[in-house]
Amino acid sequence: MQDELYRATIAVLGEVGWDGLTLERVAEKAGRSRVTLWRNGVSRESLLDALLRRLTEGYRDAMLPVLTSPGSVRERMERTMHALCDVIDAHADVLSLSDEMFHRAAEANCEMPIGFLDPFLRVLADARAAGQLTSKAKDLDLADVLFNGVAWPYLHFRVRHEWPPARARRLLFATLLDGVLKK
Structure with a gap:
């Protein structure tokens, strides 16, 4: 497009x-x-498809390197969260329109090799195996909470409050990670 x-x-x-x-x-x-x-x-449909494909490709490109990165569970989760924030920053114009964008992109199935929650699920599975999770909730539920707990507050802080990326990420990540992972 x-x-x-x-x-x-x-x-x-x-x-x-x-x-x-x-x-x-x-x-x-x-x-x-x-x-x-x-x-x-x-067409109307091709415009919407292109919009969602751009978001999906941006997510894929940001997350694929994260999926293979080394490091501790906490380091990998932080990298996953940073990558999501990078996507939010790159697509804030679209994401600010509706909190349905990721859902619509998933429904459009824009030939995504990974699901939107997969990077979080991968790290959570490793954290559970290492005994580093504080929660007994299902990994899928935790991944959903982490994804949405990063995406929408971060977008809000960046767009509505005009916080710089470093401030928004530092405060948000510490709050979320300390609630999910053992120190």
């Missing part, structure tokens, strides 16, 4: 939401003709 169509799609979503997104509105926002977009194979 061209950057101008990407920005126009985000702008229209911000104004009218998913249900109000039309090719005509995106074309108008991008200063292009709806017919021209349509003739070039652009």
Whole structure:
């Protein structure tokens, strides 16, 4: 997707939401003709797919190196959380529109080799095997809490409070990790 169509799609979503997104509105926002977009194979569905694919690919690219990184459980979990925050920073414009973006991307199944929770699940399994978890909750539930406990507060602190990344990450990670892992 061209950057101008990407920005126009985000702008229209911000104004009218998913249900109000039309090719005509995106074309108008991008200063292009709806017919021209349509003739070039652009549709409402292709715009949404491209938006979600960009998010999915950004997540994949950030997380694949983390999945194979060495280190202690705590170091690996911190790297996983940092990678998620990197994705949040890179896609804050899209993620600020709706807390459904990751769900929609998962439903669209944008050829993702890993699930959104997989990096967290991998580290949690190692932490459980090493006796380092403080919680008896299921790993899937903990992964969901960690993913969402990082993603949405971090986005809020960065976008709404305009905290610098280091401050938001330092305070958020310490709070979450100390609640899940033994020191």
